[in-house]
Structures are given as C-alpha cells and as structure tokens.
Amino acid sequence: MEKPAPLGFGLGLRPVYYQEILEKSPRVDWFEVISENFMVPGGRPLAMLERIRGTYPIVMHGVSMSIASTAPLDFDYLRALKSLAGRFQPEWISDHLCWTGVHGVNLHDLLPVPYTSEALDHIVDRIRRVQDFLGRRLAIENVSSYVTFTESEMDEWTFIRETAERADCWLLLDVNNVFVSSFNHGFDQASFIDAIPADRVVQLHLAGHSEAVTHKIDTHDQPICEDVWSLYHEVCPRFGSISTMIERDDNFPPFDELMAELDRARATAACARTPAHEAAA
C-alpha cells in the first residue's frame, strides 16, 4: 500500500481567485477543487480549471457522495465524478464520512453518523463499491459534528480507523474538524489523532470556523485560529511530509492573506519536524 507522493501546500480553487491565479501563477503547490462545481455541461469554470490544471496538480474534493446514507448509491453522480476525473486527472478523490439525505432528498450538508457496527458495515461496503467503480482508492474525511447519538457504540476515532482499514481507503484528516468536534463533544484531541492510522492519511485540511457560546461551527469563513495552528503543529510529526491545504469557502479575503496563511503552514510544518522540536517533545 503505497501512498501517493506528497504534493506540498495547497489552496482551494475558488472562482473569486481564478483571475489572480492565472495572472500571477502564485507559489501554491497544488489546488483542491470542489468536484460538484465542475459537474456542469460547460462554460467558464471548466475552461478555468483546464488552464489552471495545465500548471498545477489538483485533487478533487466532493460534498455529495453521501457515502454513509442508507439511500442507494447514486451512480449518475458517480459516473459524472468518474468522467470529471478522467478529464482532469486529479492526484486523488476525496469526500466526507457523512450522509447528505435519504429518499431522494439532498440536504446539502455533511450530516453525522452514529458510530455503530451497523453503520460501520454499511459504510465499509459502500466505500468498497465506490472504489471498485472508480477504479481507485477514495480519501475519506472526518467532518465537524454538533450532536452525539445515543446509539453510538464506539468513539469517532475508532470508527474512522475501522472504516479506513476495512474499506482499504485513504484518509483526509481535517485538523479544524478534530478541533471543532473535540470542543463540541468534549473529547481529547490527542486520543483522536493517535488513533488515526498515519499510513492511510494522504492529506490534511486546515480551516477557520465560527463560534457560538456553547459550540463551534465549521464554516470555513474565518482565518485559521491559534488553537488549530497549535494542533496542526502537534500533529505534523505524526504524519511526516504530507499534502496540506487551507479551505476557505466564504468571506473571501485578498488572495495574499491566504498565501500568508499557507506560508505559516509551511513554516509550522518545517519547525515541527526540526530535531529541536523532537528533543523538546
């Protein structure tokens, strides 16, 4: 099981930045694209991606696979995803450990699953079928969640580890989601991180979130907070050199601000790997 080579430090490709990216060819190692944004017949998004793909590696990140849903797999969606991947040759394809609706409805959200053995069997089976169909391993991401189910029989991290090992898939570890969920559910971040099989993690997500008094919400509309930087610094040594990207989906700042955050990620990862850090740890 050989992981794809690390891509370095990337950003999300969002329409507000197309022009700037094309004009300035910024020092971003790769871009992550939201697959659904390009599942359209034609027009500017596809033309832009065509041009940007000429210069940068990309990975495709989806939000609608609904891998944990009890509704049947949507093969129209999967066919469109496969054909998009055929055209743009992403380094890998990812989606979330969540469901988005049942009975033909799409709630356009990343909904949480109860951590039960029934759900685990169900999800493992579906990931395997999707991987067979796409002819490649998927990277599955941990989501932020706001509720804990009475039905749950195991921890989220046990559930994720079991999913990855039994489905033989990659993992996308969202550091901000670990932080948000640990706050919301009161679990220990280290237990989560330590349980994640490092040899399956192909990518890290960093992002900002918003705060309510009693809980935090994963909104991707803020700069990365200090707590998440600190957690990122902590997890870096465990995953070694790993593709890392910053998600920003709303309240878009000037591109330079994202570049500055990306530089901070580079610096944080480099410093976390120095011998001085290891000695201190």
Next chain:
Amino acid sequence: MKLAELQMRFQAGIVKGDNAILASIVDSRRTDRATLFAVYHDAYRMRLAEFLSHDFPVLRVHLGEEAFGRLVEDYMSAPSRQPNARWYGTRLPDFMQEMAPWRRNRSAIDLARFERALSDAFDAPDAPISTIDALRDIRAEDWPRLAFEFHPSLRLLDLAGGTAQIYAALAQEEKPLVIRQGEEAILFWRNDGQSFYRPVAEDERLALLEARRDKPFGDICALLAFQNNGDDVTWRVAGFLAQWFADGLVTRLSISD
C-alpha cells in the same frame, strides 16, 4: 434503532422540524440537544436561501428582504433533490408561476426567468464559435439554402415589457422601473465565459426562431418579406446575421438540401 430509521428521523427533523430525532441525541456538557440539533436545522435553511440569493440576486432586490424570505420559505417546502446545489433554483420561475401569491406577480416571475436564463447560459455546453469569415466560402447560389447552428448557451425568452430594463436598473442599484404593457424578447448567450443579454426586435426574434428551426436563409427572408407586406428585407436579415456572428452565436453553417 436501525441506521435507516435514524436518518429518516434526522431528515424529518431538518426539513419538517419533527422532534422525534431528539430522543437519539444526547445533551452536551454545555448545552441541550435541541440547541445542538438546531445547528443542522438552521444551517439547512440558511444554505438553501444562499443558493437562491446567489442565483437570483436581482429578484431579491426587487422583492425586498421580507418578500424574498417568504419566497425562499415557500420554495423550501419541496426539498432539494439535486446532488449539485447549482441546480437547486432551477424550478423557481415555474414554481412562482404555479403558486399563489407569486403567480400574480408577473414582473417578479419574469425577473426570475431572466436570471435563470443568465445562469443557464453561464454553464451550458461548450461549442467552438464560427466567425463571419465563414460566409466568404458560401457560393452566391447557395445563399438561399444557408442554414445555421447556434451556440448551446442561446436562450430566447418572451418577457413582460421592461423586464431587461428593470434588471439593469436593479443590478446597478438604481431606482427600479415598472413593467410596461406588452412583451419584449430578450436573447441570452455566453461568449468567452461570460453571460450576455440584449433585447431583440420582433423581426429579429422571428428570424432567430426560424433559423433555430433549421429554416435556411431564403425561407427566413421570404417569411419576413411576407410579414412586411412583401417588401424585400434581405438587407435586414443580412444585418441580423452579421450581429449573430459578432455576438458569437453561430457555431456552424451548412447548406440544406
């Protein structure tokens, strides 16, 4: 509880506000389960409203926040069945046409159709466009049988008179105008990644409709002449043709049999 049952209750909690799902959720140390579940319930509404605001920004200004909010709520009563958020608002103009009180609001419906046409043009299929130079290769005797293919982004809508002006005024945050009597034909298309629109006169509208039905140049000229008391209007159709090339609307010429 089986996963399927739990997901059904969770979804009913989001869409209909059913409380049954709360029995499967635990309070957190800081707050109660209803508050936590409300994060999903509220985010759902906010997200769908965002999709519609994104696709219908001018309709939103036209109706004002309160009425647009009501429209969003009404439209939400049928949940999204699209895996791609891009298509969520596709049915909004039809929905308004069918549902009270919206069906009485002609200017709002036609603004919705207008904005919908702009977004449909935006990501319609690609096709290489032809330049006016292609006309040079057409032999004089073939002109009457000259037929046209158009860019897949092309949309031609009959709207309430003044809709395009209302759109332009609101888009630039000017004082909105009111719709006029009668209708206007608006042409929508995409060129180089951008959506465009312009009003078309009655005779150009007719020429376009015929050309899109694969009617050749000769037939179009004959029809327009007939509409114009038999006067030769070939010069005017040639003018339309030049404009269609300039707009980037024509993808292919052929000689029909």
